[in-house]
Amino acid sequence: MKRRWNLFVWIGFVVVLLAAFSYALVFIRFPVTRDFPWVNLLLFVAGGGLLAIGLRRAFGQPERYRGKVSGVILSALSLVIIGLFCYGLFGLTKGLPSAANAPRGGMQAPGFTLSDVNGKPVMLSGLLKNNRAVLLIFYRGYW
Amino acid sequence: MFCNSELRGFEHRLNDFRARGVEIAAISVDTSEESRKLCSSEGYTFPFLSDPKAEVIRRYGVLHPRGGPNGQDIARPGEFLVDATGTVRWFDLTDDVKVRARPENVLRAIDELMPSRASLSLDIRPRSRNAPL
Numbered sequence: 599m600k601r602r603w604n605l606f607v608w609i610g611f612v613v614v615l616l617a618a619f620s621y622a623l624v625f626i627r628f629p630v631t632r633d634f635p636w637v638n639l640l641l642f643v644a645g646g647g648l649l650a651i652g653l654r655r656a657f658g659q660p661e662r663y664r665g666k667v668s669g670v671i672l673s674a675l676s677l678v679i680i681g682l683f684c685y686g687l688f689g690l691t692k693g694l695p696s697a698a699n700a701p702r703g704g705m706q707a708p709g710f711t712l713s714d715v716n717g718k719p720v721m722l723s724g725l726l727k728n729n730r731a732v733l734l735i736f737y738r739g740y741w
Numbered sequence: 742m743f744c745n746s747e748l749r750g751f752e753h754r755l756n757d758f759r760a761r762g763v764e765i766a767a768i769s770v771d772t773s774e775e776s777r778k779l780c781s782s783e784g785y786t787f788p789f790l791s792d793p794k795a796e797v798i799r800r801y802g803v804l805h806p807r808g809g810p811n812g813q814d815i816a817r818p819g820e821f822l823v824d825a826t827g828t829v830r831w832f833d834l835t836d837d838v839k840v841r842a843r844p845e846n847v848l849r850a851i852d853e854l855m856p857s858r859a860s861l862s863l864d865i866r867p868r869s870r871n872a873p874l
């Protein structure tokens with residue numbers, strides 16, 4: 599009897615890939631899915647579950663299903679991908695310096711003159727003219 | 742990536758900030774030219790200020806030494822709300838690159854800490870609706 603393709607193994611691996619890449623492509627855009635990547639972790643669980651079912655079939659009913667080799671390889675790859683994802687999003691993102699010298703609430707904001715996108719000088723005092731307030735957003739740049 | 746995610750959120754709520762008399766300004770070590778490209782590709786309309794030597798970034802205590810991809814000094818993420826007298830009224834210094842200030846939280850801080858600005862934004866709607874011809 600011809601053995602059947604072990605679809606669970608392959609679909610599980612695709613779900614793991616989807617889980618890893620969808621963060622940067624989609625879920626980083628929304629604060630609720632960006633600050634903690636719960637959608638991606640759920641997708642990892644789903645992919646892992648499918649892989650587990652696939653492996654059980656491959657080893658439990660080897661006369662019916664293929665996937666002993668591919669299942670092990672794809673599961674190992676999935677573990678590497680999940681490990682890298684978690685290292686990137688839970689390890690690497692924590693390396694920020696402490697900003698101990700930043701002005702706190704009630705302190706005077708240091709004045710500045712900086713160029714805008716057209717090279718025109720912009721002063722902090724200019725931004726605050728006419729009783730306006732300003733939100734200064736420092737960002738990393740360099741993408 | 743994370744920076745664009747944050748900046749996009751503030752661009753979406755820019756009108757709510759301006760209705761309260763609050764301007765938004767973004768600061769990084771990127772050159773004016775790089776920021777101009779970024780603004781046109783992402784559609785940002787608030788001012789982007791260039792601090793290539795990280796002098797102002799250092800003055801605000803948000804330097805990330807050698808944090809850039811090639812070991813350049815860059816800014817760590819940080820937000821400061823400065824009132825009309827030049828006093829810092831609110832700030833946010835995340836310790837996690839992926840956890841960023843959210844516009845709705847800053848707007849809430851403005852309404853709590855600067856109540857006159859909150860009423861300013863509430864005044865605008867009825868006044869324009871009942872504007873005499």
